[in-house]
Amino acid sequence: MKRSILLGFILILVMGLALAPVSADGHCPQEGGTFTIGVTNILPMDPDTAASDWTFYIITNIHSMLFRIESGQPVADLAESWDISDDGTVYTWHIRPGMQWHDGNEVFPEGESRDVTAHDVVYSLYRSYNNEASTMAADLRNIFVSAEAVDDYTMVLTLSAPDSIIYDKARGLTWAAIVPQEAIELYGDEYGLNPVGSGPFEFVSYSPDEEVVLRANEDYYIEPCLDEVIFKAMPDVPAAMIALEAGDIDWWGAVTPGDDVGRFQENEDMTVINFGCPVATRLYMSVDKPPFDDVNFRKALSHMMDGVAINAALRGPTHVKGAGTAGPGVAGYVEGLYDKYHYYDPDLAMSLLDDLGIVDSDGDGWREMEAGTNLVLPMHSWNSDPGPDYVAAVVDAGAQVGLIIEPQIADGATNNAKRIAGEFGIYLGQGWCGEGGTNSLWGRNGWIDSLGYRDEEVFSLLDLAASNLNEEEREAQLMAATERIAALYWEPAFSFFNIFTVKNNYVKDFFGGEWTLNITTDDHNVWIAEDER
Amino acid sequence: MAEHVAELIPEAEIAEKIKPKSFTSMAWRSLSTNKQAILGSIVLSILVFAAIFAGQLTPYEPYTTNYSNVKQLPSAQHLIGTDELGRDGFTRLLYGTRISLTIGVLVALCTMSIGVPLGAIAGYLGGVVDMVIMRVVDVLMAFPFLVLAIAMVAVVGPSLVNMVFALVMVSWIWYTRLVRSIVLSLRETEYIVAAQALGASQASIIFRHILPNVIPVVVVQVSFHVAEAILIAAALSYLGLGAQPPTAEWGAMLSNAKELMRILPMLSIAPGVAIMITVLAINFIGDALRDALDPTLRN
DSSP, rough: OHHHHHHHHHHHHHHHHHHHHHHHOOOSSOOOEEEEEEEOOOOOOOOOOOOOOHHHHHEEEEEEEESSETTTEEEESSSSEEEEETTTTEEEEEEOOOOOOOOSSHHHHOOOBBOOOOHHHHHHHHHHHHOOOOSSSSHHHHHEEEEEETTTTTTEEEEEEOOOOTOOOTSHHHOOOOOOOHHHHHHGGGGGGGGOOSSEEEEEEEETEEEEEEEEEETTSSSSSEEEEEEEEEHHHHHHHHHHHSSSSEEOSSSHHHHHHHHHHHHEEEEEEEEEEEEEEEEOOOTTTTTSSSSSHHHHHHHHHHHHHHHHHHHHGGOOOOOSSOOOSSSTTTTTTTOOOSSHHHHHHHHHHTTTOOSSSSSSOEEEEEEEEOEEEEEEEETTTTHHHHHHHHHHHHHHHEEEEEEEOOOOOHHHHHHHHHHHHOOEEEEEOOOHHHHHHSSTTTGGGGGGGGOOOHHHHHHHHTTEEEEEEEEHHHHHHHHHHHHHHOOEEEEEEOOEEEETTTTSSSOSSSOOOOOOOSSSEEEEGGGGG | OOOHHHHHSHHHHHHHHHOOOHHHHHHHHHTTTHHHHHHHHHHHHHHHHHHHTHHOOOOSSSSSSOTTSSOOSOSSSSSBBOOOOOBBBHHHHHOOOOOHHHHHHHHHHHHHHHHHHHHHHHHHOHHHHHHHHHHHHHHHHTTTTTHHHHHHHHOOOSSSHHHHHHHHHHHHHHHHHHHHHHHHHHTTTTHHHHHHHOOOOHHHHHIIIIIHHHHHHHHHHHHHHHHHHHHHHHHHHHHTTTSOTTOHHHHHHHHGGGGGGTOOOOHHHHHHHHHHHHHHHHHHHHHHHHHOOTTOOOO
């Protein structure tokens, strides 16, 4: 009797093990399933033009990247390894053999794919380099000398100076998604609607403003645990938060509102993940046009608003006091910068405006630059939250000192077009974390160059920092640049906020997104514990 | 028999009973006894009072931020709480009445002043003029109203003024069609034929003889249109195409409050209820006006 009970128990155990989902190579506790990711917007997925964090999450899963970023460090992807010359100007990349382009599409019919080679990497780099409007960072472009395929699996990148931030987020080679020439030639400008890559997931479909569907690439050198990844565009963030709690999306990959962060931190079924790079919110101005071209006018704007109070109110627990582009913990952060340059002092703001002759001469409560005409300052902002709230706060701050601030709220593309055209006014801006961000924003041909932010001393300091491999010196140069920017431009600052993303705990082996979204790598293979849903 | 009745009812009373009543007095009598109209008028009067005296009804300013007082729950000081910038929700609601009612009335009146003359001219003159006007109307009617309004605002840029402009541009056609259909029948009536025979000018006939007879129908249409304009303006503002921050407009307030729906639901509920009550009150009045001004519907 005892023996039969024991045999029965062993039989059940063996059957259970046989039925348990184990992947071919045994590293997936559960195979299959769909990982649904919510983001605020999705652009066409051409790595050269998709200047959107969330779209890059998709791009970095369809395409192989030269390398990936994990916890701020570069890890292998298409390049298995790489060597750097002693002077830091020559990078030799060893391409992983056997990587295949996705097949079963118009470019590569089923079974007719080919290997990804060093020539593809060279093609992709030159495609970005030759397109001045591409996402390739301006400072990398400035020191780019050549990219050559030594053989099918070795590529040599030569720079004119060392690049200390080549692995940095938001710039450098971190953007380098490798694309096939055949697809670019076939689709042209519409490549972003039909991306073909060699990454862990293949492109299936794209419904603009709705979703992108990817399926596992079975030919990838690591077999993904997931069957499918769906990216959903959810511009209505409150609705997205409800969807996250209901399990309709498994990970919210975009910025989580401050009020929700606290709530999710208390929810044991959820994990709040810190993106790891505080992001600043600030105002830019068309500094090449009056009255913004006068430093005292910029000072007045900086002192008229209580940036810290506004940011704390709008960002809640994600708020971090400070100013500059690099936040606490990031190279180039200058402590005390807010209190030195951007402190709230409306009386000082009014006094500065008076001294400039911008006064209320007709007694209607509003200041004039020319007698009889009220000074109206357009304020350009994006239309998603919390942009309009910042605008409302600045409009009120302006009213307190007698300045009319006129909201011009539009979608991101319209705003960008105004910025590129250098349209007159104040611009609400946020983002650009990391030291690479500082360079991409304030550096030569940077993001706000069209508004007149051009200072040779700032350019020089940032150029020096970008090619300085000595960390201490680089830090000092970045801090000097930050201080110079504050003293020169007085860009009104609101402080920083931490980006928190939130995942349901049934998503396993997922550490969150950085500039690349690593779902299937040597170190991670995300899987869904369906029984925990 | 007649003599017998005369004996029972005093002559003066009979005279009073058979005395013809004016159209206005009959309409007024119908309106003043209509419970919906009374309720609607009371609510609308309160709203108009709130709109005019908003500044006196609350100690707070609608646009002044107070960062030490953000996201306050409803209390005696802040009846529906404060928003993320510390502004009092109830104060913004009161000032919002001013903006929403103004938009409704402005859109309806501007629309009427374009649509009614065009309808009268098209209906009375007929021919090529009628054809041109009505083809324009047909083209505009081929587009979904809200989509056309959104497209127009997208072209001219989002703002309160542009939204009013867009709403006027896409809704005058209703008046034109309505008035044209009435004028088509009126122009065949004997008094118009008589005016023509006496040599009255076309402008005189349209503006002195035809339009006054169109007014009752137009008044009813205006009342409904005010309500509809408030609703659509709120929808456009909710979508970010109308009132821009920090304007205290009900639709914009709804849009803004959705971020705080979980912790401060009253900030969302109150503007929604305000829109509903206003539209309901105006529609009650519109219904009663229609009953009062249309002899076929009057008891």
